[in-house]
Amino acid sequence: MTLLELQRRMEQDVRRPLTAELTMQPRTTEGESMDEIAAAYIRPNSELTSFERLEIYNRQYWFRVIGAVSEDYPALQALLGDERFDALVLAYLKQRPSTSWTLRDLSAHLPQFLEQHAEFASEQHRLAVDIARLEWAYVEAFDGAEIEPLASDELAKLGPESTLALQPHLRLLAVDYPVDEFVLAVKKPEEKAVTSGAAQLRQANVTTTLPAMAPEQRYLAVHRYDDVVYYRTLEESEFRLLKALQERKTIAEAVEIIAGEEQVATIQQTFALSSELGWFCHPTI
Amino acid sequence: MPANPFNGYTDYGVGIGLRVPHYDHILSRKPVVDWFEIISENYMVDGGRPLRILDQILDQYRVVQHGVSMYFGSAQAPNRDHLRRLKDLVRRTGTPWLSDHLCWGSVDGRYTHDLLPLPYTWEAVRTTAERIRQVQDFLEIPVAVENVSSYAEFHESQMTEWEFLNEVVHAADCGILLDVNNIYVSSRNHEFDPMEYVNSIPADRVAQIHIAGHSQFERYTLDTHDHPVLDPVWSLYARAIERCGPTATLLEWDDNIPTFDEVHAEALKANRFLQPSNVEEAVA
Known part of the structure; x- marks a missing residue:
């Protein structure tokens, strides 16, 4: 051999x-x-x-x-329960064994896999997929690249034909449930503490009541600020404007997408928010 | 022979592994630590907290990189993206040497994320030594290979583990990260004398030593890194220091991680053996 x-x-x-x-x-x-x-x-x-x-x-x-x-998916596990979650993960890994040198990438395709396999979440399928998408967006925002944002004088020079890049760690998600609330409820008591003496790492002994989830269209920006990942709720028009800019449409083309009564307010609001959080970058990346 | 070509002619003392639960303690209290070992893969990312913390640590401490996924013994070539990212990290940390395991873990582009044992064959010697040379040439720093704990042996093997290690490091002209806990664990699982292993390694190639705890089960021993170092492992360590001289030593504690002070205190027990005047007394 x-x-x-x-x-x-x-x-x-x-x-x-x-x-x-x-x-x-x-x-x-x-x-x-x-x-x-x-x-x-x-x-x-x-x-x-x-x-x-x-x-x-x-x-x-x-x-x-x-x-x-x-x-990577504590909230999805909380929703499905251990048995269904383990069955999902087993099926996923059978179909998609690791092809990366880093374990960090192992579960990157779980949201798409779940999308195609409703049987693992039955009537909660749509909710489960949204939770999985948000949890993977967290991973990407946590250690994604961060580049120098545009300075205010550079922003002032932008014209209708300019294109922008958004921070590589920023993820924009349209979801059908308020899954940010669900994920935060699961993550909060999950924080771990280092013990002394007994030399054991224990889960904090907190019981969590998971929030009930009713369908509600929500637009989320998952981003990092000072090394902490945040979920920010956006207006639909803000989301569409940012999404268009992320797809490298010119500012004129992006603005066209949100044409309507609220157009001016949306543009002002989106640019103010994005400038404050350093989301706009040179489109050279 | 603490400083040698395989650890970049450095003279490091007793270090501990940099682990997430200790970040706040280290950055706020700034304890005196000879050096930290980092798991390279944890910092081979594009941005965020891992790299921010690493830069803060680098401002104040010496850091050595230790990898878990180079798989020198895999029959197929290393992943280019992995190597590029590793070199970027080497430039960032200024690590004087870099270590990874004498094992395999991937085949045909699929990864097991485990440190799987090699058959101790001449073919494996040639393949592994060639991979180590490639990596060493690409990274432009000394590479040390670590002996792994193992739970299986192969019919194909043509030599002992320590003969295999010696042949590989000679053919690759690389250093050794001698893990005396792994030697002990494997000796229990494969029924050999661990002291014969320690006595057989080329002492002048030992760049660094690992110590750690393990778990003894009824029918086998597991390398768990979740306990203090046990006495048989300290005995092997004492003998290794006797043969190699005071060598950069690192305590691994990766599961059930206690406070920073407890981990550091456990690591500093190595000083009993590293001070030449204490060796005789400690061994006795």
């Missing part, structure tokens, strides 16, 4: 889903015995069989990747 053959064999075995009891499957989906497969390339020792030694890696793989996804 060459090095590459061994690594392909072991990778396949390590990523094979666990049983409901969190043990290694005794047989592959093709019916092959995992005892025989493991024994073919892994030595037993006086305590463990080849199967049991491979099983340690198989279990660690799944505990690690499910743990990583759970960290």
Whole structure:
């Protein structure tokens, strides 16, 4: 067995889903015995069989990747409950194993996966997708790039044909539920404290009542300010104007999108807010 | 031989891993710490708090980078985006050397995010040494490879783990990050004498030493980094220092992380062995 053959064999075995009891499957989906497969390339020792030694890696793989996804989606997990959430994550990771060197990217496609698989959230599907989109937007806003915003004299020089870039960490989301309230309710008691003496990291012992969610169209800006991620509710017209600018439309084209009675007020309000928060940048990125 | 080509001729003392729960304590209290080890991947991001904190730490402390996903032993070439980002971080931190593990973890573009053991074969020696050389040349700083804890061995192996390590570092002309806790954990799982391992490594290539805690189960031992360092590991450490001389030492504590002061106090126990006059007494 060459090095590459061994690594392909072991990778396949390590990523094979666990049983409901969190043990290694005794047989592959093709019916092959995992005892025989493991024994073919892994030595037993006086305590463990080849199967049991491979099983340690198989279990660690799944505990690690499910743990990583759970960290990114605490609100989605709270909505679905552990059982449905685990089923979702397992199906997601089976279809989309990690293709990045960093675990940070592991759950990037979960919102799209959930969008295409309503069965994991049944009647809460739309709400679940919105929560997932907001939680991933948080991850992107948390460590996305930040570039020098336009100074006031540069903003003053902008004309109708100018284009702008928005801060790379800014995410604009249109959602069908007020999911920012839901996510914040879940995140608040999740804050952890370092203990002394007992040397244990414990979840704060707080019970959370999750807010009831009724459909309500909401427009959100997820952005970072002084290293903290904020959710800001926007007016629909503000959202559409910013979205157009983010898509590199000229200021004239973007303004055209929101033509109407409120146009002037929206433009003033959006530019004031974006300038204050440093969202406008040179369109060279 | 504390300073050698494999740690950039530095003479670092006892460091601890930089971990998120300790950020506020470190930045507000500014404790005296010889150096911090960072997990490179945690700071290979585009912006935000991780990099802001890192820059504040760099203003006041010496930092050494330690990676978890280079996978020197993977049969296929390293990821270019990973290498580019790693080099950017090397420039930012000024790390005098960089370490990652003697293991594999990815194949055909899929990543397990685990430190999987290698078969100790001549093919693996050649492949791994070539990868290390490529990375070392690209990053332009010394690279040290760390022995991993493992729970499986392969029929294909043609030599012991320590013979494999020696062959790889010689062929790659790189340093060793000697993890004495990993040696102990693997010795329990693979039924070898850990002292023979420590006695067999080329002492002049040891750039750094890791110490950590582990968990002993009924039928195997797990590398958990969630306990103080246990006595058998201190014994291996004492022997390693006896062979290598006072060497940059780092305590890893990654789970159930206690207060900064508790972690630092545990790390500073290494000084019993690092002061040459104390070695004899500590070993006894």
